[in-house]
Structures are given as structure tokens and as C-alpha cells.
Amino acid sequence: MIIVYHSARFYLPLLACALHLGLSYEAEDFFRAGWAEETGKPLRVMGRDDGGNIVCSLIHGRHGGLYKRALEGAADVFELSCRCIRVEDLLTVRRTGRNLALSRLIACHLPHFLGPAQRRAIARALDRQLKRQREEGRP
């Protein structure tokens, strides 16, 4: 399966991929190098996880729906197994499956204003959600 973590903001998919693959995101260069590589290429293959899934990051700006439809459509056409995960949704979804508007707004926009200071907090929250997903049997 191809797992695509996508977001409008560049560091969220990179962070999600790093957490999924167990890579270190602590070094300052991680995001800087990631950003430099992403500027021309919206989709980047980050690696392969323990289950053999290919993990990709996608930065789409304000065209999230377009990229999602195109990738899922291409997966259908070429009979590939694909899962697109919007990182903001992953951050804010509750155990009940509900997605609170306020927490989504914070996840989407607050890191943009606070900058890298909140990266660890976001990483912790994202890590919790990824672990929960794995417990629930999702890749």
C-alpha cells in the first residue's frame, strides 16, 4: 500500500512521515532540507515502513482536494492500493471519529503563527494519533 500524508503546510506531512518511519525530526536540517526538496516537487517518497508500505509526503497548498482526487484516481486506474491521510484531520480526530472544528482550526493555523517552537508539541500529538491508528489496525 502507498500511504500519502498530505497537508497544505510543508512540515506536517514531513513530520508525519518521520514519525511513521521512526526517523529523527529533531535536527534543524530535517525540515530545511525537506522544504528545499519540496519546493519543486509536491510528492516525495520518504521510505518504506516495517509492513512494506511506501510512505510519501505531499504538500499541496490550497489544492488538497485536487491532488487527493488525482492520486486516488490514478491508484484506481492502475489498480494500486493507496491511502491519503490529511495530517490536520489526523491531528484533530477524536476516538469517536468526530473532528472538532476548533481543534482543526488550531491544528491548521496555529503552528503557522507560532513557528517551529510548537513542533515538538505537534509531533507528540501526531505520534499519539499514529500509535492509536496502529492499535486500531490501520496502517
Place this chain on the structure above:
Amino acid sequence: MKIIYYCFAGAHASVVAAAIHCGRLPAERVPTSEEFARLPYYDRTPPELVGRPYFMGPDEFGNSIYFIGFWSQRRQLADALTTFLAAGGIPRSEYILQDAFPLINFSTKLGGLLSKRYRLTGFGRRITIWGLQRQYPQFVALVTDLKQRLASGFCGGTAGPAGNPGEKRNT
């Protein structure tokens, strides 16, 4: 092999190119307005579904022909799709991504805008057809060139903007 024509909204240029490729539009003459209007999906792709590939039909070689709209993200999305398919183990010899957008002229763009954004569907559609009829030989040339490349064993991948010397190329 799968051949995917792409343009801005996946409603005019890519639909016409895909239809010529499948033989749904004639290559030896300019089609009438009714023939354009009868095409499945012509000027009918809903904006909220742009990005989804649509199947037009098979060609005479058994290739599957699709069309898709990429909005203003043509270069980036073509690159993303190539990376995505490579990650999925699909070799470049199994598909061709062909840009059809540079072939459309001002009247088709204006007609598309009137039809899609301002909901003047009837009037806008007529202008798009008028523009496409004037540009039709270039569409036929694009498809013929692609078919010749297929016949000569072209190995697929992403094809750049098609040739139209008089047209300004949009990126």
C-alpha cells in the same frame, strides 16, 4: 498502455484530444457543433470533480484512453503522478501523460470561463466549440504524433506541451 490527456478543467481540450484518439471524433474533417456537444463529458466535468481521471474508451491498438483536469497545477501534478506511479512499481512504459492545454485558444478559454464559472452554459459552450473548431487541426496533429510515437515503440512517460507555434504556452 494507458494514455492520459490532461488540461485545465478536464472539460474541453483533454476531452477533445481523447475523443479524437478513440475515434469518437473524426480526424479527417472538423466536426460539427452537434458532434462536439454529443461527446460524453464535453463541458460537463463538475468543478468539484476536477482531478479525477475519466475513461473515454479504448483506441485501435487496445490502449485505454483517459482524460483529467489539473487546474493550474499541471506541471506539479504531472510530476506528482509520475512519482506516485513509480512508487507503486508502474514503469513509465505503461502510461503516457499528455498535456493538451497549450492547444486551446482564447475563445475556448473564454467560453469555458462563461460556462463553468458564470453558469452561462449554453452561450459559453457555443464559444468553446467555435474556438475548438478553429484549433481542431492542431488537436489532430497532437494525437497523430502520439499515435506515431506509440507505433514506433515510444516508451511512455510525461509528454511536454504539444506543439502549436502560434500559441503562447501557459504554465
